[in-house]
Amino acid sequence: MSNVKQFTRPIVTILLLAVTALGLINVYGDSSDVVALAQKVACHGNPCPTRTTRIERTPFGHEYDLAATLQTGKQPDTVSVTIQCKRVYVLAGEWNCSEKH
Numbered sequence: 090m091s092n093v094k095q096f097t098r099p100i101v102t103i104l105l106l107a108v109t110a111l112g113l114i115n116v117y118g119d120s121s122d123v124v125a126l127a128q129k130v131a132c133h134g135n136p137c138p139t140r141t142t143r144i145e146r147t148p149f150g151h152e153y154d155l156a157a158t159l160q161t162g163k164q165p166d167t168v169s170v171t172i173q174c175k176r177v178y179v180l181a182g183e184w185n186c187s188e189k190h
Contacts, residue, residue: 111180112148123151123184127172130186131157142169150175152189 128139131153143154151174158167174186 108180115148115150115176115180116146120146120151123174123186124153126184126186127151127153127174128155128157130172130188131155131170132159135160149179 131139138158140156145152153172156169158165171189172186173189174184176182
């Protein structure tokens with residue numbers, strides 16, 4: 090039984106440290122790519138000016154409130170949208186963003 094504990098404890102410790110590191114990267118890491126993806130979703134895939142009004146970053150995802158100026162007809166229309174971005178896997182993988190309803 091002692092051999093199992095000697096093997097299990099370091100594995101669990103390494104796993105917990107890895108999960109903690111991934112969470113810290115999601116919160117404090119460079120998010121410029123995620124912001125650009127959120128802006129693209131807010132502008133419906135077209136280039137448009139946006140202004141960030143709120144940012145919420147957690148280990149499990151990011152949420153952005155953006156004011157996007159969309160060109161609809163002759164007059165530009167400014168809309169406020171909330172964009173939710175999450176990774177494909179809980180703490181790892183590519184970022185996917187969608188409009189929160």
